[in-house]
Amino acid sequence: MSENEITTDELRGLLESGEPVSIIDVREQEEVEAGKIPGARHIRMNEIPERLDELDDKEEHILVCRSGRRSGYVTEFLREQGYRAKNMVGGMLEWEGEISRKE
Numbered sequence: 001m002s003e004n005e006i007t008t009d010e011l012r013g014l015l016e017s018g019e020p021v022s023i024i025d026v027r028e029q030e031e032v033e034a035g036k037i038p039g040a041r042h043i044r045m046n047e048i049p050e051r052l053d054e055l056d057d058k059e060e061h062i063l064v065c066r067s068g069r070r071s072g073y074v075t076e077f078l079r080e081q082g083y084r085a086k087n088m089v090g091g092m093l094e095w096e097g098e099i100s101r102k103e
Contacts, residue, residue, distance in 0.1 A: 004075055006062055006086045012097040015039075022061045024048075026074050027092070031066060035099035036092075045070050052081065060084040067091040 001007070014021050015037075023040035025032055032042050043051055045065070055061060061083060063071035068091040078085040088095075 001089070004079065004086055005089045008088060008090055008094045008096065011037075011062055011088055012095075015097065022056070022059045023064060024055070024061050024074075025064045026071050027065050031092075033101070035101050037064060037095065038098050038100040040064060045074055048074055048077065055083060057083055060086065062086050062088055064088045064095075065091050067093050 011021070011023075021039070023037055025036050025040040025042045026045040026048065027036075027042075028044060029042075036042065043054070055078070061078065063075045063078070063085060065071040065074075068087060068089050071091065072087045075085045075087040
């Protein structure tokens with residue numbers, strides 16, 4: 001596990017502690033409709049470059065996708081742009097916390 005990664009258990013712990021967390025879900029719309037982490041913002045992977053101005057560069061962002069691969073790419077991209085970002089390893093496939101459906 002690198003410093004650029006967070007486990008599903010670690011993220012669940014942060015959420016349960018009430019810690020403010022910026023979670024960005026980079027999956028496609030139909031994937032998100034099946035359920036996402038409560039409070040996560042949905043910005044599709046290919047929209048990230050044009051929507052960077054929506055991300056606070058003072059916050060750390062946790063990136064989420066289905067398995068952790070796409071969010072890993074986005075994490076790397078954001079870090080190259082100077083953002084603090086971590087990839088949730090294992091993605092929603094390994095998420096055992098609460099899920100919200102359709103906002």
